[in-house]
Amino acid sequence: MTIASRLHGLFPAALPIINKKMRKIRIFGLALKNLRRKLIRTFVLLLLVAVVTGTLLSATIFIIGMKNALRIGTYRLGADVLVVPEKHESQAKAALLSGEPTSFYMDRDVYDAIEHVEGVKKASVQLFIKPTSFTCCYNVETFLVAFDPATDFTVTPWLQKKLVKPLADDEVIAGSSLPVLTDDIIPFFGVPFTVAGTMEPTGMKFFDQSVFMTMEAAYGMAEKSQARAIQPLELEKGKISAVLVQVAEGFTPERVAIRIEHAIEGVKAIASDEVTSTVRRQLAGLLRGILIISVILWILALLMTGFAFYMIVNERQRELGLLRAMGATKAHVFRLIITEAVILSFAGGIAGILAGGGLLSVSQAAVIHSLRLPYLLPSLPVLAELISGALLFAVVTGLLASLLPAVFASSMEPYDAIRKGE
Amino acid sequence: MIEVSDIVKSYMIDGQALHAVNHASFTVRKGEIVSIIGHSGSGKTTLLSLIGGLTRPDSGSVLCDGTDIWRLDDNSRSHFRNRNMSFIYQFASLIPTLTALENILLPTAFGDFSGDVRAYAEALIERVGLKEKIRAYPSHLSGGQQRRIAIARAFINRPSVVLADEPTGDLDEETEQDIIRLFQEMNRELETTFIIVTHTREIAAQAARQLRMSNGILTDAA
Numbered sequence: 190m191t192i193a194s195r196l197h198g199l200f201p202a203a204l205p206i207i208n209k210k211m212r213k214i215r216i217f218g219l220a221l222k223n224l225r226r227k228l229i230r231t232f233v234l235l236l237l238v239a240v241v242t243g244t245l246l247s248a249t250i251f252i253i254g255m256k257n258a259l260r261i262g263t264y265r266l267g268a269d270v271l272v273v274p275e276k277h278e279s280q281a282k283a284a285l286l287s288g289e290p291t292s293f294y295m296d297r298d299v300y301d302a303i304e305h306v307e308g309v310k311k312a313s314v315q316l317f318i319k320p321t322s323f324t325c326c327y328n329v330e331t332f333l334v335a336f337d338p339a340t341d342f343t344v345t346p347w348l349q350k351k352l353v354k355p356l357a358d359d360e361v362i363a364g365s366s367l368p369v370l371t372d373d374i375i376p377f378f379g380v381p382f383t384v385a386g387t388m389e390p391t392g393m394k395f396f397d398q399s400v401f402m403t404m405e406a407a408y409g410m411a412e413k414s415q416a417r418a419i420q421p422l423e424l425e426k427g428k429i430s431a432v433l434v435q436v437a438e439g440f441t442p443e444r445v446a447i448r449i450e451h452a453i454e455g456v457k458a459i460a461s462d463e464v465t466s467t468v469r470r471q472l473a474g475l476l477r478g479i480l481i482i483s484v485i486l487w488i489l490a491l492l493m494t495g496f497a498f499y500m501i502v503n504e505r506q507r508e509l510g511l512l513r514a515m516g517a518t519k520a521h522v523f524r525l526i527i528t529e530a531v532i533l534s535f536a537g538g539i540a541g542i543l544a545g546g547g548l549l550s551v552s553q554a555a556v557i558h559s560l561r562l563p564y565l566l567p568s569l570p571v572l573a574e575l576i577s578g579a580l581l582f583a584v585v586t587g588l589l590a591s592l593l594p595a596v597f598a599s600s601m602e603p604y605d606a607i608r609k610g611e
Numbered sequence: 612m613i614e615v616s617d618i619v620k621s622y623m624i625d626g627q628a629l630h631a632v633n634h635a636s637f638t639v640r641k642g643e644i645v646s647i648i649g650h651s652g653s654g655k656t657t658l659l660s661l662i663g664g665l666t667r668p669d670s671g672s673v674l675c676d677g678t679d680i681w682r683l684d685d686n687s688r689s690h691f692r693n694r695n696m697s698f699i700y701q702f703a704s705l706i707p708t709l710t711a712l713e714n715i716l717l718p719t720a721f722g723d724f725s726g727d728v729r730a731y732a733e734a735l736i737e738r739v740g741l742k743e744k745i746r747a748y749p750s751h752l753s754g755g756q757q758r759r760i761a762i763a764r765a766f767i768n769r770p771s772v773v774l775a776d777e778p779t780g781d782l783d784e785e786t787e788q789d790i791i792r793l794f795q796e797m798n799r800e801l802e803t804t805f806i807i808v809t810h811t812r813e814i815a816a817q818a819a820r821q822l823r824m825s826n827g828i829l830t831d832a833a
């Protein structure tokens with residue numbers, strides 16, 4: 190077969206219509222292949238973006254979670270001042286913030302005295318009882334709280350449904366996290382109680398994992414337990430654990446707390462803000478630390494990625510010049526470099542988000558333990574926003590880092606690029 | 612048809628102007644093969660780059676099929692190259708991350724190519740005798756094979772002019788002859804214009820017309 194006859198088949202006058210399945214070379218594919226060229230460098234850059242994105246995202250989620258916890262700790266409790274025995278201040282704070290079961294007692298006189306302190310609008314007593322482990326049949330750590338339905342203003346507002354009749358002495362209200370239903374019977378210290386109602390979820394372990402009963406029921410239970418329980422409850426009738434106070438208009442919780450402490454011997458009055466102020470201070474320090482580290486990390490990542498892309502462009506000058514000679518416009522070259530950066534930072538961002546999420550869920554228990562703080566994840570929409578924000582952040586980092594190199598690459602005169610690449 | 616008129620390109624080197632191309636004028640008819648011979652450093656590559664729109668002349672003009680390419684803006688000039696011109700270099704010019712076929716298809720990434728370019732690329736690779744290397748990467752091809760793939764790539768856009776800068780530079784004599792024959796065939800079948808830069812007299816002699824470059828000055832070699 191002669192060359193001429195072969196060529197006739199080769200260069201037909203009319204060409205077939207565009208074949209949709211035709212595998213055309215695209216800038217994206219070209220960029221992807223370029224990234225595979227130096228796998229180690231690509232991997233290191235990807236890791237860098239991942240670390241920065243992951244750190245920032247998990248730090249943000251962590252901080253939001255802590256803030257949520259604090260907000261709930263103060264507002265949902267419903268009490269402005271909590272009065273407890275002086276020696277048990279830290280136990281009381283732990284109970285309120287992380288729902289750690291505890292028990293401590295003081296005399297009822299405290300309540301009577303508090304009612305007469307200026308600035309006190311409402312006061313109500315509560316008893317905190319730490320159940321012995323074998324008295325409860327559930328895996329969940331339960332906390333027994335006795336309250337006075339007559340004066341209560343913190344427990345009853347959280348009831349899922351109003352009780353049809355007053356809470357009887359053999360009835361309890363269950364926190365939302367407890368795996369019980371209305372009319373279930375659960376024993377405490379050998380005494381059976383019927384679940385009369387359940388609570389709305391409050392986001393506070395103190396409420397969600399507690400079982401609530403009347404003061405009378407608690408005293409009765411202590412009495413009966415002497416005969417029935419293996420480990421009876423030692424509780425003197427008339428003892429209380431805490432007094433919850435709501436302050437009157439025009440008074441701050443701090444001021445009323447000071448007055449109470451001044452008026453009554455041996456008590457600690459914890460203003461609602463004070464419960465969280467220690468944690469808040471810790472949080473502020475932590476936040477500043479994380480912020481500084483993140484910014485340093487980010488600048489470092491930006492510089493390193495920028496330098497890497499400058500190198501990429503430099504070592505590929507001839508190739509880029511050749512692309513120009515083939516008809517690539519400045520915009521094509523610009524897009525090629527930027528696309529490489531975006532692919533890289535997008536992948537890095539995804540990796541960082543996954544790693545950050547993993548880290549967060551692993552560290553959650555440790556955080557709760559060490560800071561004695563309920564740890565509340567941001568809501569799903571907020572979480573989705575944060576994650577897309579992190580991804581955007583990663584991509585913007587890549588874009589910024591590659592911007593100058595891309596401008597440099599696209600503004601080279603093709604002939605210069607080809608010559609200098611030698 | 613290529614019309615180069617009074618084109619000048621100079622570089623400042625240590626405060627002195629070096630006229631890499633010094634008032635060059637010539638015309639190449641459509642389908643003609645012209646060779647440019649000259650010593651190293653005489654300005655041949657610079658001249659080709661001026662014709663191909665890769666470096667801007669100080670003065671003078673280049674008309675390619677009636678288009679004054681240096682009057683176009685950078686974008687239009689890029690598109691013009693993409694549609695009408697191709698370059699073949701003396702150095703390895705394939706992209707190492709792309710297969711032979713992908714390399715041949717590369718120019719189509721930068722323009723609207725209608726028709727089944729892939730089938731055309733496959734035909735071209737067959738035409739340069741490397742059908743079995745269609746999926747091979749440049750690192751698995753010999754220097755001569757790489758050059759032939761680069762030549763196939765030069766035809767993917769059916770250029771009206773091919774600018775070849777010492778296309779047989781570092782190849783053995785036999786391969787060199789193969790490539791020149793390929794050019795002549797392509798020229799006959801497709802009426803492609805060729806401007807071939809060389810420093811080898813034998814290669815130059817195979818062109819229909821020969822020009823000589825010497826210190827930036829272009830003359831007829833006849």
Ligand SMILES: Nc1ncnc2c1ncn2[C@@H]1O[C@H](COP(=O)(O)OP(=O)(O)O)[C@@H](O)[C@H]1O
Binds near residue numbers: 605622650654
């Ligand atoms: N970008 C440039 N900057 C400075 N001098 C250059 C540049 N390009 C070419 N030259 C000079 O112009 C002259 C011609 O170069 P070139 O066109 O590459 O010659 P040839 O291709 O004939 O070897 C040489 O002296 C070279 O050093």
Ligand SMILES: [Mg+2]
Binds near residue numbers: 652655656657776
């Ligand atoms: Mg040269």
